[in-house]
Amino acid sequence: MPRLRSRSDVSATEKIALAEFAPDILAFLGRAAYVQLMIFENLSRVISTAPTTAAKTAIGKAAELSMAKHRKLVDEITKAGGSPAEVMDSFTDEVDEFDRIARGADWYESLISAYLSAGFFDDFYARLAAGLPTESHTRLVEIFRGESGEEVLAEFLQAAIDENPRLDSRLAMWGRRLMGDMMLLARSALVFPDHTRNTEAQVEPVFTELVASHTRRMDALGLTA
Amino acid sequence: MPRLRSRSDVSATEKIALAEFAPDILAFLGRAAYVQLMIFENLSRVISTAPTTAAKTAIGKAAELSMAKHRKLVDEITKAGGSPAEVMDSFTDEVDEFDRIARGADWYESLISAYLSAGFFDDFYARLAAGLPTESHTRLVEIFRGESGEEVLAEFLQAAIDENPRLDSRLAMWGRRLMGDMMLLARSALVFPDHTRNTEAQVEPVFTELVASHTRRMDALGLTA
Numbered sequence: 503m504p505r506l507r508s509r510s511d512v513s514a515t516e517k518i519a520l521a522e523f524a525p526d527i528l529a530f531l532g533r534a535a536y537v538q539l540m541i542f543e544n545l546s547r548v549i550s551t552a553p554t555t556a557a558k559t560a561i562g563k564a565a566e567l568s569m570a571k572h573r574k575l576v577d578e579i580t581k582a583g584g585s586p587a588e589v590m591d592s593f594t595d596e597v598d599e600f601d602r603i604a605r606g607a608d609w610y611e612s613l614i615s616a617y618l619s620a621g622f623f624d625d626f627y628a629r630l631a632a633g634l635p636t637e638s639h640t641r642l643v644e645i646f647r648g649e650s651g652e653e654v655l656a657e658f659l660q661a662a663i664d665e666n667p668r669l670d671s672r673l674a675m676w677g678r679r680l681m682g683d684m685m686l687l688a689r690s691a692l693v694f695p696d697h698t699r700n701t702e703a704q705v706e707p708v709f710t711e712l713v714a715s716h717t718r719r720m721d722a723l724g725l726t727a
Numbered sequence: 728m729p730r731l732r733s734r735s736d737v738s739a740t741e742k743i744a745l746a747e748f749a750p751d752i753l754a755f756l757g758r759a760a761y762v763q764l765m766i767f768e769n770l771s772r773v774i775s776t777a778p779t780t781a782a783k784t785a786i787g788k789a790a791e792l793s794m795a796k797h798r799k800l801v802d803e804i805t806k807a808g809g810s811p812a813e814v815m816d817s818f819t820d821e822v823d824e825f826d827r828i829a830r831g832a833d834w835y836e837s838l839i840s841a842y843l844s845a846g847f848f849d850d851f852y853a854r855l856a857a858g859l860p861t862e863s864h865t866r867l868v869e870i871f872r873g874e875s876g877e878e879v880l881a882e883f884l885q886a887a888i889d890e891n892p893r894l895d896s897r898l899a900m901w902g903r904r905l906m907g908d909m910m911l912l913a914r915s916a917l918v919f920p921d922h923t924r925n926t927e928a929q930v931e932p933v934f935t936e937l938v939a940s941h942t943r944r945m946d947a948l949g950l951t952a
Contacts, residue, residue, distance in 0.1 A: 539783055546771030546790070555819060556812035558764055559801050562794045565771070569791040576784050587781035594780060 523692040523705060527582050527636050532589035533597070533691050534627045534646075535575035539590075540601045541623070542568040544616045551609050557658055561613075564651025568620065574645050578638060600687045604680060610662055614673050614723075617655040618680055621719050624650060626688045626712055652719075659723050674725040681716055681727070685709065748917040748930060752807050752861050757814035758822070758916055759852045759871075760800035764815075765826045766848070767793040769841045776834050782883055786838075789876025793845065799870050803863060825912045829905060835887055839898050839948075842880040843905055846944050849875060851913045851937055877944075884948050899950040906941055906952070910934065 525533070545565040552558045579586045604615040628646035631639050663670050692705065713727075720727035750758070770790040777783045804811045829840040853871035856864050888895050917930065945952035
């Protein structure tokens with residue numbers, strides 16, 4: 503088991519817990535790259551439907567970072583000997599289905615989906631990457647831990663909540679619903695061998711940590727997770 | 728593979744011809760920054776509706792470059808002492824109206840609009856920037872002459888045309904129509920003082936050059952401009 507020394511906050515216990523269930527490197531990268539593309543598409547819709555030009559420009563930075571992250575992951579697929587589109591195409595149905603839910607009913611729901619899902623999946627994939635037995639794992643953790651423009655999205659959400667007193671309960675509910683769907687999509691990336699006993703208990707600490715990070719992102723907006 | 732001729736340097740004659748009609752620096756930057764945002768939005772719609780994952784990733788690079796260009800122009804507005812959103816908001820109606828036309832009826836029309844308009848407006852604004860009497864003009868020309876992902880867009884258009892024998896006449900017609908609308912939007916950026924005689928004749932050489940570049944972009948795809 504390679505030990506990772508990095509600025510990431512992934513503990514050894516979590517790495518071991520997930521490493522056992524990590525998919526092969528191409529499946530991992532294909533899924534992560536396509537999820538990142540979905541996050542970009544969601545952000546670009548948020549830009550197109552933004553109520554102000556200031557919001558378009560500010561959120562544009564998050565979209566740019568997200569596309570850069572997607573393209574870095576695509577490069578990693580090539581480095582690992584895969585054909586990017588082919589590798590990603592195995593996961594499009596599942597991820598697109600999540601995306602249809604995550605879009606939400608209006609601009610605010612799309613915006614909080616972009617904020618919560620970018621944070622959640624970067625977090626999840628960084629933890630999963632840390633345990634991968636490949637030479638690329640340090641590079642991959644760096645990609646996922648890279649800047650995402652989360653602060654800018656939080657700022658616009660905060661401003662919207664402040665201006666709109668009824669928005670917070672709706673977005674709180676939306677965040678809880680999205681959490682369930684994100685957990686399902688994350689869990690589906692893990693490979694559970696038939697002979698493994700009590701696997702749920704083994705991955706449980708990791709999902710507890712993901713929920714805690716999600717709760718912190720909700721708290722940052724004053725929303726009850 | 729379509730071959731694109733590299734963009735020629737702006738000649739002194741063209742600089743002088745346009746400099747006389749250049750708007751003030753903030754109006755110039757506001758318009759150019761918002762046009763660039765529109766190009767990004769068009770590209771991101773092209774990504775969302777792309778028929779293949781390979782197209783999404785490849786065109787993603789153009790979208791990323793376009794957003795980076797937009798944000799550089801926004802930074803220039805700040806440097807010039809303007810408030811970016813406020814400065815851009817004077818031009819949103821006019822540019823959004825162009826965008827509604829440029830979207831086209833399907834993916835191929837959107838894609839060729841993105842390809843043609845990115846090239847056309849980069850070319851036009853580079854020429855206009857070259858004549859600006861500000862310390863920023865060299866920087867601005869560099870921004871507009873920067874990489875735009877044009878080759879990638881041309882590649883996907885070429886592949887689509889090759890596969891689809893009836894597409895070329897439709898896209899040729901679309902390109903001609905778009906040319907007229909791009910000319911109108913470009914011309915509206917120029918300030919014609921009342922006392923100037925025969926201004927059309929003075930700016931004519933510049934527009935002739937813009938049409939020639941547009942024709943080269945169409946030629947690269949085997950389309951009649």
